[in-house]
Amino acid sequence: MTERTLLFLENKDYRGLREFLCEINPADIALILSEIPEESLTLVFRLLPKEIAAETFVEMDGDEQEFLLKAFSDKEIRDVLDELYVDDTVDIIEEMPANVVRRILALADSEMRAQINEILHYPKNSAGSIMTTEFVDLKKDMTVAAAFERIRRVGVDKETIYTCYVIDENRHLLGLISVKTLLLSSMRSIIGDIMETNIISVSTLQDREAVGDDFVKYGFLAMPVVDNENRLVGIVTIDDAIDVIQEENTEDIEKMAAITPTDKTYMKTGIIETWIKRIPWLLLLMISAAFTGKIITVFEDALAAQIALTAFIPMLMDSGGNAGSQASVSIIRGLALNEIEYKNIFAIWRKEFVVSILCGITLAAANFVKILIIDRVSITVAAVVCVTLFATIIIAKLVGCTLPILAKRIGFDPAVMASPFITTIVDALSLLVYFNIASALLGI
């Protein structure tokens, strides 16, 4: 699609380009805009009809939004702001430098400014920070006909109209009602009689991760956000919940790979920032690995006497690390999806113990055959390696499944207890086992 856009631009066929762009989804227009040269950006954007322009703007990257905002006249900024939902405006503001933010706030009307400031003051990662203050509210003594009238009057500016919220004069949340229920009810029914009163809501300060979990669990399209006196202050819509779910997944995956998470995508993260996200963990893990080195130093004489033992160290370390990450990552994911709780720890130990015995036997047997056929070392050395391998797998699986649960229990993030940490711990333990068994069996 980008090629076609560039062709239109080359031929200066702006009318054709406008028609072409109006046919495609704003998310795809944003993709095209990210791929054309920056000097054409403002020109192409100005071709878009007002409503599509605003929808496209929301989908663009921060850099390009900033570029456009700086090129825009006050009137153009106001036109875009008029079409935006308030939560999208807040998302944009959060990525802009201070001078652009000041200009946006100055150009917003006073009602929007108040709403923006309200959302901005909630802590990062709270439900309040991802909610929108634009929703349809109804009164409980309205008829269905009156409700539809209200939806028709105010609905055009609301991010969703499909769930409406019933509040009293002090904005306390009394109930909710879907447009489906409204459509299937008689026009003369009273809202208070047909509304749903078993409401699941979140508080403004609740962690946004928990909000995402609730959407997955309950299958809502929107979720009300209340303050600590149960007054309705906003709603979280499912499109924002999906973004939260994906961001939380990315954060978990990054932590599992020993990276400090950021909000930015890989391509948008600078070199220094990438280094800062990675180096502390590498340093910490390198220092921890020194203990493993220490163990080797202690058994240096034994190793010198049986230098063949050294060749099996990488295989033992890697197998232990892999077996441990399999267990830890399974548990971390189960915890994140709320499928595993602390009380399951005994069932988990039992399962991992039996699985580790099965895995240990398989690996040790395969390895024994391979050592005798290929490596041609003495049977005793082969036995030392295989017994160690068996013990390593059991240790690795038990350490791997236990640490994430304990981390969660004491309030740490279990995702950190993934491959890198487990590997470092299991490395040290498996070498200890290795040298002790070697000393005992080989008499060194």
Place this chain on the structure above:
Amino acid sequence: MTERTLLFLENKDYRGLREFLCEINPADIALILSEIPEESLTLVFRLLPKEIAAETFVEMDGDEQEFLLKAFSDKEIRDVLDELYVDDTVDIIEEMPANVVRRILALADSEMRAQINEILHYPKNSAGSIMTTEFVDLKKDMTVAAAFERIRRVGVDKETIYTCYVIDENRHLLGLISVKTLLLSSMRSIIGDIMETNIISVSTLQDREAVGDDFVKYGFLAMPVVDNENRLVGIVTIDDAIDVIQEENTEDIEKMAAITPTDKTYMKTGIIETWIKRIPWLLLLMISAAFTGKIITVFEDALAAQIALTAFIPMLMDSGGNAGSQASVSIIRGLALNEIEYKNIFAIWRKEFVVSILCGITLAAANFVKILIIDRVSITVAAVVCVTLFATIIIAKLVGCTLPILAKRIGFDPAVMASPFITTIVDALSLLVYFNIASALLGI
């Protein structure tokens, strides 16, 4: 909540229990049912009003659904089936043993049976397998008033009414219209004039992962599924898309930890199945690690001459593995979120190269100081270790960022190119570097 349920049961206060359960969300009732003793399951379930019973049934685990279905009379099964959406029925059927499936199909009415069979015949993981055939269809010459009349008549059985699909007499998809647009339009408007005709649809055989990606990208509530003649056969709703997104995330995470993915949760996966999911990868990686052992064997004499070198092997292997997984996991996630494409490979190499130099210098410097102060080996050995560490980090980051992109390019799953594989490759490379530098600098 489970404690309160058990208390009601103990006091045989079934009326109170029924009232208590009617106040809470079906997803939470399902949670309670999974925690009470199995002998009370049928009793408690029978207390629920028909509609809530069906909604709860959908949320339950396969084991408990099977238990209930076996305890149910034909009439009870029919009652539940009546209330279920067809895609939920298919999900349940897919988990049941053959005799239960036969009973369900025998009790379903002929229209539902036809729909179930249609969805069941699409391949696993295709859009067709996760769609529902229940949606609101409109004709393009209807007025808005007629459309509302149709929604009121058929809407109660449809999973979503908020997006309606406009089809011709041969079921070709002509357009779509949201209930929001309908509500904000005049009752006399003609559907054909106000419907959206730039439709994004998926084909029945499209991978469900791509469907999930489209929901994230476009923010839809539902997405039409068409056959290869553009005839509308079903829709995917956002609640099912979210489940797909979460399952695909879990699959990616499992692959990254060298586990073969399954559909089951950790707690529901049996011991043998867990072993089968894990052992092939452990075996494969163990055999690959043998190459690393081989490298040590080749340099055995050099090692025997300088046994101090052995103590640094774990630190070098671990640091290389960690640096490599940081790069590979960042790229794998970027690919999964469609933030990274093949054409970015040069930008990625440039970034990872500079970042790896920065990381390599930091780690080597920290390590040099630590070796001189703590390990008290010769400066030459310290130099060998630190130069190797520097080279290892660069190799690890470049291997780590390249393999996932290449895997995707040649049609493999990039998620497999995560820590375990990268670690195994980087281990071998870093030891080669280590021994060659050692031979050169130490003259062994």
